Amino acid sequence: MTPLTPAPRRVGFSRKLSRWDIKVSPYLYISPFFLSFAVFGFFPIIFNIWVALHEWDRRLGQGEFVGLDNFAWVLNQPAFWTSLQNTFSIFVLALVPQLILSLLIAAILDQNLRTKTFWRMSILIPFVVMPVASAMIFSQVFGQFGLVTPLLHDLGWFTDVDSPFFHNRFLSHVAIATMIVFRWTGYNALIFLAAMQAVPRDLYEAATIDGAGRARQFFSVTIPSIRPTMIFVILTMTIGGLQVFDEARVFDGSGSGGTGQGGSDDQWLTTVLYLFNLGFGDWQDRMGQAAAVAWLFALVIIVFTLLNFFLTRAIADSGSKPTRASRAAAKQLAAQVRAGADAPAARAARAERSTLTEGSQR
Amino acid sequence: MSTALIENISGPGAKKYAERRAAKGKPVKLSGPSDDSGGRRPGWVTYGLLSVVVVASIFPLYYAAILGSSTRLEIAQSALPRLVPGPNLLANIGAIISNHQIDFWTSFANSLIVAVLVSAATVFFSTLAGFAFAKLGFRARNALYVFVIATLAIPMQLGTVPMFIMMNEFGWIDSLTALIVPSLVTAFGVFWMTQYLKEALPYELIEAARVDGATVFRTFWSIALPAARPAAATLALFTFVGSWNDFFWPSVVLRSQKTLPLVIPQLSGAFTADHALIMSGVFLIALPLLVAFVFLGRQLVAGVMAGAVKG
Numbered sequence: 001m002t003p004l005t006p007a008p009r010r011v012g013f014s015r016k017l018s019r020w021d022i023k024v025s026p027y028l029y030i031s032p033f034f035l036s037f038a039v040f041g042f043f044p045i046i047f048n049i050w051v052a053l054h055e056w057d058r059r060l061g062q063g064e065f066v067g068l069d070n071f072a073w074v075l076n077q078p079a080f081w082t083s084l085q086n087t088f089s090i091f092v093l094a095l096v097p098q099l100i101l102s103l104l105i106a107a108i109l110d111q112n113l114r115t116k117t118f119w120r121m122s123i124l125i126p127f128v129v130m131p132v133a134s135a136m137i138f139s140q141v142f143g144q145f146g147l148v149t150p151l152l153h154d155l156g157w158f159t160d161v162d163s164p165f166f167h168n169r170f171l172s173h174v175a176i177a178t179m180i181v182f183r184w185t186g187y188n189a190l191i192f193l194a195a196m197q198a199v200p201r202d203l204y205e206a207a208t209i210d211g212a213g214r215a216r217q218f219f220s221v222t223i224p225s226i227r228p229t230m231i232f233v234i235l236t237m238t239i240g241g242l243q244v245f246d247e248a249r250v251f252d253g254s255g256s257g258g259t260g261q262g263g264s265d266d267q268w269l270t271t272v273l274y275l276f277n278l279g280f281g282d283w284q285d286r287m288g289q290a291a292a293v294a295w296l297f298a299l300v301i302i303v304f305t306l307l308n309f310f311l312t313r314a315i316a317d318s319g320s321k322p323t324r325a326s327r328a329a330a331k332q333l334a335a336q337v338r339a340g341a342d343a344p345a346a347r348a349a350r351a352e353r354s355t356l357t358e359g360s361q362r
Numbered sequence: 363m364s365t366a367l368i369e370n371i372s373g374p375g376a377k378k379y380a381e382r383r384a385a386k387g388k389p390v391k392l393s394g395p396s397d398d399s400g401g402r403r404p405g406w407v408t409y410g411l412l413s414v415v416v417v418a419s420i421f422p423l424y425y426a427a428i429l430g431s432s433t434r435l436e437i438a439q440s441a442l443p444r445l446v447p448g449p450n451l452l453a454n455i456g457a458i459i460s461n462h463q464i465d466f467w468t469s470f471a472n473s474l475i476v477a478v479l480v481s482a483a484t485v486f487f488s489t490l491a492g493f494a495f496a497k498l499g500f501r502a503r504n505a506l507y508v509f510v511i512a513t514l515a516i517p518m519q520l521g522t523v524p525m526f527i528m529m530n531e532f533g534w535i536d537s538l539t540a541l542i543v544p545s546l547v548t549a550f551g552v553f554w555m556t557q558y559l560k561e562a563l564p565y566e567l568i569e570a571a572r573v574d575g576a577t578v579f580r581t582f583w584s585i586a587l588p589a590a591r592p593a594a595a596t597l598a599l600f601t602f603v604g605s606w607n608d609f610f611w612p613s614v615v616l617r618s619q620k621t622l623p624l625v626i627p628q629l630s631g632a633f634t635a636d637h638a639l640i641m642s643g644v645f646l647i648a649l650p651l652l653v654a655f656v657f658l659g660r661q662l663v664a665g666v667m668a669g670a671v672k673g
């Protein structure tokens with residue numbers, strides 16, 4: 001018995017070590033995220049309340065406690081309300097064409113094309129063009145010496161100003177919305193394409209036999225089938241689209257002598273740009289007020305996103321009612337939508353899995 | 363398929379077309395979306411429409427190259443001074459690169475350092491956490507994972523002002539550290555890698571490694587990391603693009619130091635109203651990522667179609 005005693009002791013030690021390894025490692029591995037989130041995610045949000053309740057200078061730091069004065073100040077600034085209006089106006093002007101175009105492009109791509117990869121890559125080019133760069137180029141296109149202004153002038157519109165897109169509020173929103181549409185349409189089209197490819201092909205066959213043409217198939221089969229993806233895309237567009245900054249910041253930058261602060265009369269001042277100007281602009285140090293804007297705007301985003309979510313769902317629901325034209329397809333479809341509506345996440349995961357494995361095989 | 367049915371479905375034009383095809387002995391099929399495995403090849407209208415989309419996609423860069431190869435006088439006279447970029451573009455780009463105020467190479471190096479470090483760290487830490495969430499058992503795993511996903515919904519500018527104050531306290535203002543350290547790992551990265559490893563990594567492999575006496579980290583390094591490579595590559599690409607193109611946060615924390623996006627607004631100050639020089643600079647700065655895209659675009663397309671989240 002005695003010669004055996006050292007051996008179990010060694011095993012015991014390494015076993016203990018290994019058990020400790022198995023127990024502690026998972027926490028160690030997830031800790032970078034939680035540490036990073038605690039310091040750079042959670043703490044700033046809490047700290048933001050504190051900042052919003054104080055005078056705060058960029059150089060001098062914390063000033064005196066002012067309670068809700070910063071919030072009251074912001075709510076009394078016409079620029080804040082203008083910025084909210086501008087943000088929503090640009091958002092709507094960008095969202096609608098983006099949705100329509102990306103759905104159409106996806107439908108065109110959802111065919112048995114030659115050189116598929118070429119087309120898919122080409123429409124994704126705008127996504128890798130630096131947003132500030134494309135904003136600068138579009139400012140040139142819409143500027144005094146650009147392509148569009150002479151057209152307006154030839155039509156006899158806005159002939160009293162050299163660069164109507166920097167002058168007129170609505171036109172400046174159109175210009176900025178164009179930049180956003182340019183950047184995201186191809187990206188969203190690929191997301192829609194992935195969803196369209198997951199639509200069972202026998203639905204189209206059934207619809208065809210029941211006499212539905214291409215357009216009818218698109219509206220009665222394709223659109224209802226990709227409903228969860230549409231909701232997802234509209235939600236991400238909402239959250240991202242309300243935070244417009246890059247485009248508004250450099251819009252008048254293309255040598256037109258602009259200040260990058262949203263126009264002489266705040267024509268294209270967006271809320272994030274307003275926050276930036278208050279907290280970090282060259283001309284004032286109102287970090288407390290900027291923090292208040294951050295809170296108010298976060299509230300607006302949350303409310304609007306929820307509203308958008310319910311609205312989108314309601315509209316999509318009414319659109320997915322079975323139709324006369326393709327009764328068989330509609331029946332299958334209804335079943336599919338029912339299944340899909342309960343588990344949009346599972347469905348997204350399915351699509352994700354198949355594409356990822358495809359990628360790994362390459 | 364009978365031509366009568368085709369007429370009923372797609373109209374008399376389609377019927378005529380189908381009859382002509384049938385007379386030539388070619389197969390007649392109905393229109394409609396078809397999967398990759400086969401089906402009718404679309405006609406020239408489809409390719410025409412797609413070409414329009416492609417032209418629109420490259421138009422801004424093309425326009426920047428056109429203006430960048432002109433002179434300021436030519437631009438003042440015509441909005442489209444030429445149709446093909448000329449040799450002047452290289453001369454203008456040379457003027458941008460050699461300009462001391464712009465300091466192109468330093469900004470380029472800064473952008474590269476930040477984007478490479480941020481994407482490498484994001485991939486490593488996200489894969490590590492993804493491995494733990496997907497394949498290791500520990501207490502409160504599901505609750506913590508739900509928490510990670512929930513943090514995705516927080517609008518990030520909510521923290522801009524306090525983040526600036528923190529960076530100031532840390533002495534990181536006007537330093538690349540302020541761009542790198544807060545972005546070392548993201549909730550999206552963790553989510554992405556977890557979802558992938560759940561599917562791609564069989565439990566048997568982990569068991570086998572454990573039986574062979576590998577430590578948990580050894581198992582991660584030799585088994586999970588290689589298995590995660592496709593998803594990791596996609597995550598690296600998206601993180602790189604996001605970091606490379608970021609404008610908001612560098613505008614907040616940098617002063618004299620610059621990354622490439624910060625150079626762009628500076629161009630108009632450096633070359634007052636000389637649109638030719640400004641546009642050649644914009645073209646130059648947008649170019650590197652596009653060159654990379656030629657080689658890596660395929661992977662990016664696969665990533666978007668796999669359901670990547672914006673930003």
